[in-house]
Amino acid sequence: MSLTLLTQLADFPASQWDALTPDTSPFTRHAFLSTLEESGCLGKGTGWQPEHLLWCEKGQALAAVPGYRKAHSRGEYVFDHAWADACQRAGIPYYPKWLAAVPFSPVTGGRLLGEAAAGKKLLQAIPDFLHQQQRHSAHINFSDAHTHAIMQDEPGWLLRLGCQYHWRNPGYRDFQDFLDQLMSRKRKQIRRERERVASQGFEFSWRAGHQLSEAHWDFVYACYANTYAVRGQRPYLTRHFFSLLAERMPEAIRVVLATRQGQAVAMAFSLAGGSSLYGRYWGCLEEFNHLHFETCFYQGMEYAIAQGLSRFDAGAQGEHKLVRGFEPVITESWHLLRHEGLHDAVADFLRQEREGVHAWAEEARLALPFHRPA
Template sequence: MSLLHLSSLAEISAVEWDALLPDDQPFLRHAFLLSLEESGSVRPENGWQSDHLLWRENGVLRAAIPGYRKRHSRGEYVFDHAWADACQRAGIPYYPKWLGAIPFSPVTGARLLGDEDAVLKLLSALPDNLYENGLSGAHINFTTPFANQIMQQQPDWLERLGLQYHWHNKGYRDFQDFLDTLMSRKRKQLRKEREQVMSSGFEFSWYRGDGLREDQWDFVYTCYANTYAVRGQRPYLTRHFFSLLAERMPRSIRVVISTLQGQPAAMAFCLMDGNTLYGRYWGCLAEFDRLHFETCFYQGMDFAIAEGLQRFDAGAQGEHKLVRGFEPHITHSWHYLCHPGLRDAVGDFLLQEREGVRGWAIEARDALPYRRGD
């Protein structure tokens, strides 16, 4: 029995890795994670050193966690910058750290892969492994109920809660059927937003991953990169990543492109599985009033209804989603900090933060636009 490290997912076959996956969520697949590495989106030079953990028994892969050694906290969406700053002031090294997550993807999904007995053995070996490798701690982000039950049994791991907003398809026949469940004022607001965009002449077309030409992918990437450029930041993903993913996972990709007078103006890049549409990236070439809401939210809701999907996860944060019918969803992450003083201080903070998150989730439900009793 042994805990092994992979510096690249290329060191294991797709068949062996994917056999551990409990569902068809695209972010966990060998093809997705390897595309991040081979495209240069994830590499040591930008602070993401692949360090996937495996547990083998008698040569058989029993458990795994997709993971990375990090020298910063960017691209994680569970924000621990304040912890790192406090460590710096106290002279305690916070980086490098180990992160169990999907890069740049704040999507809840399986992180502890394999059977429970082997996962428990892997987790029990992890703390000593952190000390041996000079890592300040381990962090496992956006975990499922299965993982949460396991992590609650682990000593010294701290639970952190977050809040996202997801839209649920309650068997709607069409978008109007959804609107009919809303309070009158909210229904008029959403209808007005859609009509404003359509009356401006925008048209929308959906494409599968293998339905886009390379010049259209160039447009998708230009829009994606522009969302970072306007904030003075560099994009996380490279252009090559999109081509690799379109080649390897075309059926999981959906892209909606908005055109104005026949010219592309905006796009939203999504992934999907048999249950959920995941809105990942959006961008536009120029600012247009309400175009973001139509491209990123209403088009995705239309698509989910048409495809019979149960849920639309449009990404992290965004309280503005509440008034458009996206319901509060509590997320979970887990943190093991090697320094006992830091662990105690963060533990006290998280105890208060958890209560605040739970309280806001309750309050957020009161802001939903649904007719009372629905």
């Protein structure tokens, strides 16, 4: 029995990795994670060095965790910058740390992949791994119920909660059927927003990965990169990432293009898996009123209804999603901090934060636009 460190996913057979990932999320598939590595999104100079962990018995991998050595906390969406700043002031090293996550995507899913018993053994080997590799902490972000069941009784790990907003489709016949479930004022607001976009002459078309040319990908990347450029930041993903992903897993890709007078001006990039649609990236080349809401939210909701998908995860944060029918969903992450003083301080903070997150989620439900029971 052994814990094995894998520094590039290309060295491990895709069929064996995917056999450990029975969930329907596209984000833990070998094709997605290896594309991030091979397209230059991760690796030297990025602060993300692949350090995937495998638990092997008799030469066979029974469990795995997609992991990374981090030299910073960017691109994670579970924010620990304050912990790192406090360590710096106290003269305590915080980086490098080890992170189990999907890079640049705050999406819940499997983190301890494979058999539960083997996953537990892998988890119990992480403290020694941190000591041997001189990592100061371990973090498992946006974990699923399977991971929770394994981790909840493990000593030393601290649970952190967050809140996202997901849209549920209980079986709407069409978008109007969804609107009929809303209070009158909220229904009128959404109709007005959609009418204002339509009055500007916008048309929308959905395409799967195999329906997109390199010229399309040039446009998608230009829009994606522009969302970072307007904030003075560099994009996490490279242009090559999109072409390579389209080559490796075109069946999971969904892109909606917004055109006006025959010219594409905006897009939203999503992935589909199982019964879920995952909205990931949005961008536009010009600013138009309400175009963001239409392209990123209403188009995705309408697509989910048409395809019979039960859930639309449009990304992290965004209280403005509540009035559009996106419900609060509690997310989980787990943190193992080697420094005893830091562990105790963070544990106290997280106890208070968890109470606040639960309270906020309950309060947020009051902002949902659906009819109230009589």
